[in-house]
Amino acid sequence: MNTVETQYITNEYYAKDISKKRRIVNKMKGNAGVPLSPPPYGYIKNPDDPRFWVVEPEAAEVVRRIYRMALEGYGLAEIAARLAADGVVNPTYYWRSRGTSRGGSKSTVEPTKWGHTTVKKILTLQEYCGDVINFKSYSKSYKMKKRIENPEENRAIFLNVHEAIIDRQTWEKVQALQKGTRRKKPTVTQAPSVFSGLLKCPECGGNLNFHFNQNNHDIKFFSCQNHNSGYRKCSKTHYIRLDFLEQVVLYEVKRLACFASEYENDFIKAMIGRSAKVAENTALRKQRELDTLTARDRELDMLFERLYEDNVAGKIDDARFAKMSKRYEQEQGENAKKIKALRLELKKDESKRMDIDDFLETVRRYTDATTITKRMVAELIDHIEVYHAEKQDGVTNQRVVIYYNCIGAFDVPDRRKIPEADIIMETRKGVALSYAPEQVAV
Missing domain, CATH: 3.90.1750.20 (Putative Large Serine Recombinase; Chain B, Domain 2)
Known part of the structure; x- marks a missing residue:
């Protein structure tokens, strides 16, 4: 082997060695x-x-x-x-x-x-x-x-x-x-609704897609994407008119805002609920488990680094190094899966945590709202379940359940100062449709 080849092998080994050490240091810092x-x-x-x-x-x-x-x-x-x-x-x-x-x-x-x-x-x-x-x-x-x-x-x-x-x-x-x-630029008649992507079918779990009437573009509506689709088929259309939905949402938001303003203490109690302490304890338990696993992961990094240095120095032969490093890597691999799962769970839980003061302030802003806006929907609503309209005793009712950010589905109690209204709309073929709020346990 000539001098050039020897120098190349030495440089290659040195670069590889530096790279490996840098990876170890970055992993330790990153974790x-x-x-x-x-x-x-x-x-x-x-x-x-x-x-x-x-x-x-x-x-x-x-x-x-x-x-x-x-x-x-x-x-x-x-x-x-x-x-x-x-x-x-x-x-x-x-x-x-x-x-x-x-x-x-x-x-x-x-x-x-x-x-x-x-x-x-x-x-x-x-x-x-x-x-x-x-x-x-x-x-x-x-x-x-x-x-x-x-x-x-x-x-x-x-x-x-x-x-x-x-x-x-x-x-x-x-x-x-x-x-x-959407990537596709909408036309005037195809402009997406502020509710697009938020309406869910309680029967199949699919989304409700936004449409407009081909003969009358002023009539806009949602229906279940899985009805007659061939994929996760849904037995009902879950059809709902956009103008009817807007009335329902505006009505419920104003009731919620009024309740939050007039009966603040009751609203706060309802927001906190009995599950708050359970959620807190669960988060603490997950965090302790995560801290333990993360500490062990850092310890394994240091053990692996010492093992590598001992192998380079000749204190540990290659066979011993391979056996011990394999054991460390297996343990790290198992811990890594647990760490990822816990971090994702904690991240998901953290995003759902609520700041009561912030949410109260947000809700109150819409006490006197007269129209639905994109910002209102984004700030208040997580998703909405739309049931298929059902006819009972000659009256067609449609249930709609609004799941708010932070607090989920919330049935505003009947109180003297809370506004009430009958929402009835003449829809297809002269059918009168009325709104039936879903009763939710508070």
Whole structure:
């Protein structure tokens, strides 16, 4: 073997060795909740501890504006155009103006030109809730620069590590709105309803799709997607007129807002419920289990690192190293599955937790509402179950159950100050349809 070949093998071994050690260190840092990526637009590195982030007020206010516009129903292109028109500098030039070097495109477009993809990314970053999400991507080898997106269940998520720019409820609402956005540009008669993606069939669990009458485009309605579909077939249409649904939702929202204002203590008790303490204890138990598994995972990382160093130093032979490392890797693999499952459960539970004061304030805003808006629906409603209209004693009734954010289905008690109304509509073929609220145990 000549000198060149020897030098190449030595360099190759050195690069591989450095890469492996760097992976171990990054894994330890990532599993400890230290951000592995640079701070996104709206944050800067903490001067007192550069490992973590702090809010940068100027950029953070732009982020809040983008989220407000999204809640108000603006599309990605509309938000980008409004920012450009107001002379707001885009993230690329914002970082350049502060001497921060960031990877990616070195675009030379004008400083105030915003792309819809930039807006979309800002609207999807969970980091704005104050969270750290590590291991979003990975590389197969130190020889490959290309990064591969990591599935969500393989990521390490740490909640409330730094100060939030966007509160979690707002972030969740925007994600729901973005999820329901269609790629196809709607025509005038096909414009989606604010309820699109929120109506569920209680019979088959499918969504209700939005339609309009071919002969009269003013008649818009929803019906179960699985009726006569051949896939998870539903026996009923669960047909409901949009104008009838709007009356029902507006009526129930006003009743809820009135109850929250006039009988605040009763409303708070109903919101908290007996299950609150159980939910808290469950969360604490899951967190303790997660902390134990995470600590063991860090311990295994250190054990593996020492084992590797001992093998390189010749203190442990290759056979012993292979046997012990296999045992550590198996244990880590089993723990990793449990850690992922627990983090996903805690994340799901956290998104459902409610801030009573915030929810009360939100509900009260709609006490005097006269119309349904996209923001109202996003802030208050998780989903709505629509039952198929049934005829009893000559009267056709349709049950509708509204599941609110934070509190789920809620039957407003009959009280003297709570408004009541009979919602009756002349629908197809002169049939009078009346609303029958679902009775829910409070």
